[in-house]
Amino acid sequence: MNHQSTIVPTATRDEPVALLLANFAAHANASPKARETVRLLLLDVAGLCVAARETDYVRAAMASTASQGKATAIGHAVGLGPYDAALVNGTAAHGEDFDDTFEGGPIHAGAVIVPAVLAAAEHRGLVSEAVLRGIAVGSELMCRMSLVAPQAIHKACFHPTAVIGAPAAAAAVASALGLPPKVIAHAIGIAGSLASGIIEYLADGSWTKRLHAGAAAQAGIRAAFMAEAGFLGPTSVIEGQHGFYRAFAPSKAPNFSALLNGLGDDWVLETLAFKPYACGTMTQPFVDCAIALARQGVAADDIVSLECEVGEGTVHRLWEPLALKQAPPNAYAAKFSTPYCIAVGFMDGGAGLGQFTEARVAEAAVRALAAKVSYVIDPNNAYPRNFSGHIKATLRDGSVREVCQPHMRGGAHEPLAAADIIRKFHDNATYGGWPAERSERLASALDAIAAGGSVDLSVAQG
Secondary structure: OOOOOOOOOHHHOOOOHHHHHHHHHHHOOOOHHHHHHHHHHHHHHHHHHHHOOOOHHHHHHHHOOOOOOOEEOOOOOOEEOHHHHHHHHHHHHHHOOOOOEOOOOOOOOHHHHHHHHHHHHHHHOOOHHHHHHHHHHHHHHHHHHOOOOOOHHHHOOEOHHHHHHHHHHHHHHHHHHOOOHHHHHHHHHHHHHHOOOEOHHHHOOOOHHHHHHHHHHHHHHHHHHHHHOOOOOOOOOOOOOOOHHHHHOOOOOOOOHHHHOOOOOOOHHHHOEOOOOOOOHHHHHHHHHHHHHHHOOOOHHHEEEEEEEEOHHHHHHHOOOHHHHHOOOOHHHHOOOHHHHHHHHHHHOOOOHHHOOHHHHHOHHHHHHHOOEEEEEOOOOOOOOOOOEEEEEEEOOOOEEEEEEOOOEEOOOEEOOHHHHHHHHHHHHHHOOOOHHHHHHHHHHHHHHHOOOOOOOHHHOO
8 A cells, every 4th residue: 555545635635534435435446456366255254154044043033033034145045134234144154263364453344244245135136246345445444444553443342243244245235235425434433333343252151252253244234324324324433432442442652544545546455365274363473383383293292382473452352361362161162262173183193173162172182282282472573464373392302393374375475376265265165064065056156247247046946
């Protein structure tokens, strides 16, 4: 983002930030690479929804629905109203923490924006071009908003995906609806009061993080529909005295240049990371380190200790309290335990959906290795600008092995190929119990949307 945007010219920088974002949302023209990223997001999110469709938390979300309508809950037979469909699909897409992430945030755009826009599109009969524009707009804004006050939202005990997701989804849906800038700005303002999501799930591995993406998607639709109907929201919601960043990121002065510079010209969503592992974002490079260590011929019994160099901003979510992280109470908590992810990655050569079961998390050998994992803070670690991994293994013979992963595989420095993301989609659909023929039909339907064809998700029902 090194040049001044034509969407947000310098002369208008005294306007409310929400109106600048709304002007972008109303007139955005995504780059070819951004559109390709949207295509892959559609596939990734849909595959994750299928993978999670029979889980206990998705069953609970489905049981909570109270509407019937035209919107698809992917992998379920009943059509829902847009709010319920967005809630179910967002919860399913984010539920296994296998969804896309954005380095520098971190934030998960696809699980919020794709369910919001698809639900609104089916409900209103929108064309595919509106869907693509809405997903591009919302994903771009989620990524950029996460750069305004790095780490401060987590520090305030909020989940960035949850709170940023609401206004970004509002802009996404409003853009897809073709609303004018002033109305979109009101939608963003309304969403500021609907945004929520605390990170207390870290205490016991309960399910509220899973809910956050769906709740943000639902809030975004609500805000856009209300603004369309004439409801007013504060257009100073982003920068105001009682606004978004003062509420959710009070420890850091916001840097709005990260949000506004180049907006509409430089598409940061092009750098979205697609995860190779089904666990917390910043643990991913450490899983690669653990796999590399095992490939050196080191056995688990040879290891005395595994010391990891980490960024300070990751400690309170992925490392502390250390005793709890070394022995996570359940499979969901294990996804946010770097010691467990390192141990299972070392022993299994991966950290996919099959590594996060209650049985695997309880296995004595995995827990014994996780108990040997500790950390030291690296004051020069580039987090959150870059996610890296470093493990120093001390062995019983007194030797020391060190393994480094300089960046997140799947991210901007080493992106997954489109073929890898497509394979992940089919693997996730298979995990969710779908035959290959059915996942092929859904992939074709999603590719049709991305190519400007009809918005038809009927194959995803049931």
